[in-house]
Amino acid sequence: MDLAIGVAVGSSIQIALFVTPLVVLLGWILGREMTLFFNIFETISLFVTAFVINFLILDGRSNYLEGALLIASYVIIAVAAFFYPDSAAQSELGGSIGSEVYRRFVNG
Incomplete structure (x- = not known):
């Protein structure tokens, strides 16, 4: 159970801290209006x-x-x-x- 919780919470944190800002930066490069607001x-x-x-x-x-x-x-x-x-x-x-x-x- 601890391993399952660790994987679920860890992947959520990785998405929140890495992928979301990366998508915003890619949006700016591609000319799409994206913010973290x-x-x-x-x-x-x-x-x-x-x-x-x-x-x-x-x-x-x-x-x-x-x-x-x-x-x-x-x-x-x-x-x-x-x-x-x-x-x-x-x-x-x-x-x-x-x-x-x-x-x-x-x-x-």
Whole structure:
């Protein structure tokens, strides 16, 4: 079990620390706009999954229920990501509401 956890966590860390910045640099070379700026949904998803995985592997044992919980959390994140609006729609929604509040505040 320790070897399996070590391989899984080690490969995730390698991807996070090496491949992601490498892909951003390759994107810049190829003329694609890529940054390491993540929106709030991606950041919260990352922290929640790290917390859940840490909680599940803390005891060093695994069973079918923990595996089902991990699969369920991945499905929940996938469904939420599918229905989460893109950044242009977020700006439009936030901008229209914010500008209305600002107009009411300024005009009294």
